[in-house]
Amino acid sequence: MIPARGAALYKGKAKSVFATDDPSLVILRFSDEATAFNGVKQAVFQDKGRINCAITAHLFDELAARGVPSHMVRQLGERDLLCHKVEIIPVEVVVRNVIAGSLARRYGLTEGEPLDEPLVELFLKSDELNDPLLTEEVAVRFDFAKRWELQCMREQALQVNDLLRAFWGELGIDLIDFKLEFGRLDGKVVLADEITPDGSRLWERGTGQRFDKDVFRRDLGDLSQTYRALHARVFGETQA
Ligand SMILES: Nc1ncnc2c1ncn2[C@@H]1O[C@H](COP(=O)(O)OP(=O)(O)OP(=O)(O)O)[C@@H](O)[C@H]1O
Ligand SMILES: [Mg+2]
Known part of the structure; x- marks a missing residue:
C-alpha cells in the first residue's frame, strides 16, 4: 500500500519532509534546489532531485544488504523516499x-x-x-x-x-x-x-x-x- 502524503513538516534547503497517514513514517522529497556556503549561494539544477533520490535509495539498499540499515523503507516516486520518522x-x-x-x-x-x-x-x-x-x-x-x-x-x-x-x-x-x-x-x-x-x-x-x-x-x-x-x-x- 502506498501511504498518503500529508502535511509538510519541514522545508529544508534541498529536501522537504512530509507526514503520512502513518505517524511513524515520513516522506522525504528531494528538490532541484542547491545551496552552498550555508545558503549564501543558491541555484536550481534540473534533475538534481531525482538523481539524488535515486542515488540515496541505491546506496541505502546496498548498505542494508551489507548489514548497515537506515531509516529508508523504500523509494516511492522519482524524488520521494518513504522513511521511518526519526x-x-x-x-x-x-x-x-x-x-x-x-x-x-x-x-x-x-x-x-x-x-x-x-x-x-x-x-x-x-x-x-x-x-x-x-x-x-x-x-x-x-x-x-x-x-x-x-x-x-x-x-x-x-x-x-x-x-x-x-x-x-x-x-x-x-x-x-x-x-x-x-x-x-x-x-x-x-x-x-x-x-x-x-x-x-x-x-x-x-x-x-x-x-x-x-x-x-x-x-x-x-x-x-x-x-x-x-x-x-x-x-x-x-x-x-
Ligand atoms: N527520517 C527522518 N525523520 C525526520 N527528519 C529527517 C529524517 N531524515 C532526514 N530528516 C531531516 O529532514 C531535513 C531534510 O531537509 P534538508 O536536508 O533539505 O535540510 P537542510 O536545509 O539541509 O537543513 P538541515 O540543516 O536541517 O539539514 C533535515 O533537517 C534532516 O535532518
Ligand atoms: Mg540537509
Whole structure:
C-alpha cells in the first residue's frame, strides 16, 4: 500500500519532509534546489532531485544488504523516499579519506593529500551557528548526543566508509569525504537523511574530475550535467 502524503513538516534547503497517514513514517522529497556556503549561494539544477533520490535509495539498499540499515523503507516516486520518522541527532558526522574542503582551509593543509587512516569529524547541526566543529567532550557535555550514541555513529560511519569506498571505487571514483546524519529510532541509532553527491566529494580516479557539489561551489561546470554523468556511472547510460 502506498501511504498518503500529508502535511509538510519541514522545508529544508534541498529536501522537504512530509507526514503520512502513518505517524511513524515520513516522506522525504528531494528538490532541484542547491545551496552552498550555508545558503549564501543558491541555484536550481534540473534533475538534481531525482538523481539524488535515486542515488540515496541505491546506496541505502546496498548498505542494508551489507548489514548497515537506515531509516529508508523504500523509494516511492522519482524524488520521494518513504522513511521511518526519526529524531535527528544534531551532530553531523564527516568521514574523510583525503584532505579537502574545510579541513584543508581550517588547518592550512594541502587539498588532495591522502590520509593514512580515515578521519572522523563531528559538527553541530545548526545553520544559525554555521555548523561548528565539535569535540566528543563538548557534544556529550552539552547533551547534543550521548556518549554511546557517538560511539555507535562513529562505528557505523567507518563501516559505511569502507562499503562506499568499495562501491565508488568499482566505478573508478575515489570517495574523498562525505557527511552522514543519524536519528534515534526505537532506542537505537540509525543512519538517516541522505547520501548524495551534495554531501560527498567524489573524484574520478586518474583525472580528478569532480562528480559532486564542488562543481557548483567552485564554479567548475554545469551541476546538472555532472550529476547526470554520475547517475549514468551508477545505473548505466540508458537511464541517464
Ligand atoms: N527520517 C527522518 N525523520 C525526520 N527528519 C529527517 C529524517 N531524515 C532526514 N530528516 C531531516 O529532514 C531535513 C531534510 O531537509 P534538508 O536536508 O533539505 O535540510 P537542510 O536545509 O539541509 O537543513 P538541515 O540543516 O536541517 O539539514 C533535515 O533537517 C534532516 O535532518
Ligand atoms: Mg540537509
